[in-house]
Amino acid sequence: MKKSNFISQIVIYFLLIGGAMLFSAPLIWMFSTAVKPIEQTMSLPPSWLPYQYLLQKDGQEIPVKIEGKLVSAAFQVHLAGMKSFVIIPADKVKNGVIKLENGNTVIPADIKLIPASKDNMFIIAASENNDKKYIVPAHDINRVIHFRWENFSAAVESMTHFPLYLRNTLLLCFITVVGTVSSSALAAYGFSRIEWKGRDKVFLLALCTMMIPFPVLMVPLYCLFKALGMIGTLQPLWIGSFCAGAFNVFLLRQFFIGIPQALSDAARIDGCSEFKIFFDIILPISKPALMVVGLFQFMGTWNDFLGPLIYLTDQRDYTLALGLQFFQSQSGGTEWNYLMAASFLVVIPVLILFFFTQKSFIEGISTTGVKG
């Protein structure tokens, strides 16, 4: 019994760790690509870590890009009047004479053939700062782990309107969160804390609207907003949030029902108006539930792709989600490091928000399933 328990524990951990690795790998891979120089995104086999190559030369460290390896034999050449030697590929030297690219020839002071081997490898490197190229022994180049944070600013710049995208997204998030929380709280109150004839039938109708797929509403809504002259503005993206979506009403109603009716009754006897009870008694104790609704709405607006795709026409009105897709369709998937850097910038606010509100999040999602 003891032994089988131990084995099952090992199997469980093995599966969980394996699963967790598979689930996190794409995120780590995104970050790792985001901080690499472009040529390292296309190195094979791919590396998880971003590197920088530093060439030691004359007591200086020059950041270089590795352009290739010299696999054929090479000549180590001393030129007259120069202290250090240079490495010249073997095919550039004929009978002790170096042929330059421009056709001229140079006769070196000293020349030595070095056969190519594993220990004696030469690297062709290009300086990152200027056009200079070097052929140097492999041991002259140091590899260090280096995060290219400047990729993020470069990605932001190549997205051109990134600050506008961010502003539009934050503005929409703010308005829709305010709209959803206030309207859903009002409606949920009306569906739970006040008894009126036919209330539960109307609520059932509200729940039924959740079944309607968005594509059914998509075309007429577009036509409606077009008739109202709202296409190409942010308005169609937030107006709906002030109309108490059924899902949020459902979540809040669930919470409101749990609040003892005696609280309301006592306030009613004291002559409080229904709105005052709602605002001064029910809302303050419902903060956790309101927060869940607000969080879900924030995420929904931040993530929304189809809405902005349909309603926005001017690039300057785009949200981050749409802007990111636009950037990808423009750059055509070549600059993977910038694309991943831009994606990372879209993901990270959501992850940070999650870490600060983890409990509400998990509870909110659990409620939808268990009480649904």
Place this chain on the structure above:
Amino acid sequence: MTRIERKRMLTGLAFISPWIIGFVGLTLYPIIMSLHYSFCDYDILSEPVFIGTLNYQDMLIDKVFWKSLSNTFIYAVFALPLGMAASLFFAVLLNCRIKGKSLFRVLFFLPSLVPMVATAMIWLWMFNGKFGLLNNMLEMIGINGPSWLNDELWTKPAMVLTSLWGIGNTIVIYLAALQDVPRELYESADIDGGNWWHKFRHITCPMISPVIYFNLVIGIIGSLQVFAQPYIMFGGATGGPNRSALFYTVYLYETAFSYNKMGYASAMAWVLFIIILLLTWMATKATRKHIHYGG
């Protein structure tokens, strides 16, 4: 109705008025118009012209329509059961007595938080035939990976894999349900000598069956409407090589907003609606006897 009753009703209606306005303006009106447009030839620029059931008849002979429908079904047939099984599997593991439970939960959950557009970008890169992580990992175990998004055979599996990455939400829902199953039930099964499979089959499954049903319905609705990932990963509405990843909603979007065929798009939307209702009804019918309420 007494005066008090009437007053209560008016107050109640006043409170739900945001919902009423939204329901009438943004749900009821559009739904009626959508049904109306589906029987019209409508390009938004000119008035809709009534053409009877012509849109629906056109659908029968529209090869792209059938392609998009079958693509969507094939995708859903794999994505939905795999997603439900995988999320239940990991939820059961997470519900065991283990250390670092909350860390594991976060790691599984995080991908489902990633915005769809970013998910599409990440997987676009993961699936890169040459430099992508996936094929390089496969190579390490000796498998020569396909060029996923450029190979007609592999576009749909790629979409299924992408969807599986986002099951964290469902895992959390299952986990919450599992935590509500009374421990005594398992303890009495231990006394009766039941093994883990007996416990799973005869205690866990019935106890969380309402949640399984909930996830099934949500899954049907969601997987038939998949849009953002295929739209982005295949560069708009081209639908990938040989339209192998042209999904229903993507084609519908294209019909409406690229070709301005609003009538045809509305008819397509209604067909989707009816399919969803039908499948949900079938799922309800098939599972009704097995769902155990009262836990």
